[in-house]
Amino acid sequence: MTIAAIIVAAGRGARAGGDSPKQWQILAGRRVIDWTLDAFAKVDEISRIQMVLHPKDMDQVESSAKLNLVAGGKTRAGSVLNGLESLVDSDVKHVLIHDAARCCITPELIRSVIAALDNPDGAGAALALPVTDALWQGDADLVDGARSREGLYRAQTPQAFPFEPILAAHRAADTGAADDVEVARAAGINVRIVPGAETNLKITTPDDFARAEQILRGPTVQTPLDIRTGTGFDVHRFGPGDHVMLCGVDIPHDRGLQGHSDADVALHTVTDALYGALAEGDIGRHFPPSDPQWKGAESHIFLRHAVDLAAEKGFRITNVDLTLICEQPKIGPQAPAMITRLAEIMELDVGRVSVKATTSERLGFTGREEGIAAQAVVTVMSP
Numbered sequence: 001m002t003i004a005a006i007i008v009a010a011g012r013g014a015r016a017g018g019d020s021p022k023q024w025q026i027l028a029g030r031r032v033i034d035w036t037l038d039a040f041a042k043v044d045e046i047s048r049i050q051m052v053l054h055p056k057d058m059d060q061v062e063s064s065a066k067l068n069l070v071a072g073g074k075t076r077a078g079s080v081l082n083g084l085e086s087l088v089d090s091d092v093k094h095v096l097i098h099d100a101a102r103c104c105i106t107p108e109l110i111r112s113v114i115a116a117l118d119n120p121d122g123a124g125a126a127l128a129l130p131v132t133d134a135l136w137q138g139d140a141d142l143v144d145g146a147r148s149r150e151g152l153y154r155a156q157t158p159q160a161f162p163f164e165p166i167l168a169a170h171r172a173a174d175t176g177a178a179d180d181v182e183v184a185r186a187a188g189i190n191v192r193i194v195p196g197a198e199t200n201l202k203i204t205t206p207d208d209f210a211r212a213e214q215i216l217r218g219p220t221v222q223t224p225l226d227i228r229t230g231t232g233f234d235v236h237r238f239g240p241g242d243h244v245m246l247c248g249v250d251i252p253h254d255r256g257l258q259g260h261s262d263a264d265v266a267l268h269t270v271t272d273a274l275y276g277a278l279a280e281g282d283i284g285r286h287f288p289p290s291d292p293q294w295k296g297a298e299s300h301i302f303l304r305h306a307v308d309l310a311a312e313k314g315f316r317i318t319n320v321d322l323t324l325i326c327e328q329p330k331i332g333p334q335a336p337a338m339i340t341r342l343a344e345i346m347e348l349d350v351g352r353v354s355v356k357a358t359t360s361e362r363l364g365f366t367g368r369e370e371g372i373a374a375q376a377v378v379t380v381m382s383p
Helices: 032-042 076-085 107-115 165-169 180-186 206-217 263-276 301-314 332-346
Strands: 001-011 046-053 069-070 094-099 123-128 135-139 142-147 152-164 189-195 226-239 241-245 249-250 317-327 353-358 372-381
Touching: 001 032, 001 076, 032 046, 032 094, 032 107, 046 076, 046 180, 069 076, 076 094, 076 165, 094 107, 094 165, 107 123, 107 189, 152 165, 152 180, 152 189, 152 353, 165 180, 165 372, 180 189, 226 249, 226 263, 249 332, 263 301, 263 332, 263 372, 301 317, 301 332, 317 332, 332 353
Parallel strands: 001 046, 001 094, 046 069, 123 189, 317 353
Antiparallel strands: 094 152, 123 152, 135 142, 226 372, 241 249, 317 372
């Protein structure tokens, strides 16, 4: 069967708002009418498309071998009739009539209507959805009664018919008909109901643009979470001194930790763990001990660099777990201050920072109080 589509786009659509009729407004990067036309152009079963436009808008669309432009009438019914009349003397046997403002129509829905036309009794076909909400009768702002929703449907387009019968029906129709199905039924043409889709909405009010844009752009693609964990381990020996630096906190002790910088074994370990989570090596790659400028440097500089690097790569730090291994000094009394300072440097809530300590039961170099070891785990997440 030879099929044509009539796309009605001659209205002014004042309720939709905007500086121009709704069919010419931009939606998801294209004009409303372009989305509608594209869906019908993708249906190979349709041999020609009659775009019915307001006489002032005829230069808004370019005609082609498949697309013809037709001037609309004063009403929708008049525009549909003009579209039908433009097909007289053609080889068209069936016609689909569609509102341009239903720009979320899909080729699949169009084909489902076409398939329903293949019937022996010459019936038409139209998309519709069953009414699922309760129906009320209203008087001003009061509910005056209820109506059964049984057997009720919400009409959509396209609506499709055998060409000659629907042409005759429109020629004889009362111009006050709600849609083409009403015109067809008044002329004795049966119409089959084809399941429609909630996404096949008609843009009528300003709010409809936002809904249609979401439909046309499709589901938001969620970027997969990138969760990484890095570990760090470091050791510093004791030497002469009267304090040790741990997590940037000055802790009195009868010896100090030895190292190229301030020898803060805790911050070094956390820094290495963070670099590890970022696949950025260790402190030595970024701050070589052979470089004299880092001699005696405060270790928060190193950790701050790692934190900033994580942000540049789009990661946020979710938690830090640091364990210090030593006999002396006692870490427990100092842990709250160390947590606070570590959270401050890393710009984290203290609830995401853990600092704890253990001993090696007098075994090994830490058991002999020759130094302090530390290990840390840091987790980062993107986005």
